[in-house]
Amino acid sequence: MTDFPSKVTTETGSPNSQNTQQGGNSLRGLASNVTTSMDMSFIRSIPSILMMAQILLGLLHWTLIASSHYMWAPANGWVLFVAITFWLLTSILFIMILFGAQRRLTGVPWPLTVMVYHGVATFLYLTAFLANAASVQPFYYSYFFGHMAAAAFFGAVVTVTYGISAFFSYLDWKGDGGNAATSTVPT
Numbered sequence: 001m002t003d004f005p006s007k008v009t010t011e012t013g014s015p016n017s018q019n020t021q022q023g024g025n026s027l028r029g030l031a032s033n034v035t036t037s038m039d040m041s042f043i044r045s046i047p048s049i050l051m052m053a054q055i056l057l058g059l060l061h062w063t064l065i066a067s068s069h070y071m072w073a074p075a076n077g078w079v080l081f082v083a084i085t086f087w088l089l090t091s092i093l094f095i096m097i098l099f100g101a102q103r104r105l106t107g108v109p110w111p112l113t114v115m116v117y118h119g120v121a122t123f124l125y126l127t128a129f130l131a132n133a134a135s136v137q138p139f140y141y142s143y144f145f146g147h148m149a150a151a152a153f154f155g156a157v158v159t160v161t162y163g164i165s166a167f168f169s170y171l172d173w174k175g176d177g178g179n180a181a182t183s184t185v186p187t
Contacts, residue, residue: 039100047172050165051094057158058087064151065132075131076148079155082128086121086162093117115169122162129155 042048062083065076093114096102102110133152136145 047168050161054090054161061154064147068147075135079128079132082124111173115173118166118169122166125159129159
């Protein structure tokens with residue numbers, strides 16, 4: 001009990017407030033305030049595996065197109081735009097879900113948002129795949145024929161993975177949702 005007055009502090013600010021008031025904006029102080037935890041159950045789920053496949057196959061898709069003379073067929077500009085845009089957006093969405101941003105952003109209806117995202121991605125990737133497949137012919141006598149044919153194949157595979165993700169997102173959105181009234185009704 002003799003130590004009690006020396007252990008008590010009457011400070012009303014945060015523990016790092018002294019550092020910020022004295023101009024000591026250290027990176028260590030900033031890093032100590034950030035708490036990150038990865039959702040390991042998400043990594044083992046089917047939607048996560050599909051998103052990782054979309055990121056990997058999407059990267060292959062747009063690098064194959066970008067490594068060729070894609071300007072020979074004007075439709076490939078659209079294909080490249082869709083491929084890069086959804087590769088970036090899927091990477092960002094994957095990181096956000098992996099680190100639990102949906103738990104911090106409670107104002108966003110996440111199941112509906114993810115379902116709409118995958119539905120739009122499926123539709124736009126389908127149009128990009130069709131444009132890519134239709135524009136392979138001008139490259140027939142070119143060195144880049146294999147690039148464009150492989151890009152059309154990977155575009156089809158990525159379209160299918162986005163379609164499967166849209167289906168699983170729909171099931172998640174349409175799921176039970178934890179309604180207590182439906183789970184406690186006796187049969």
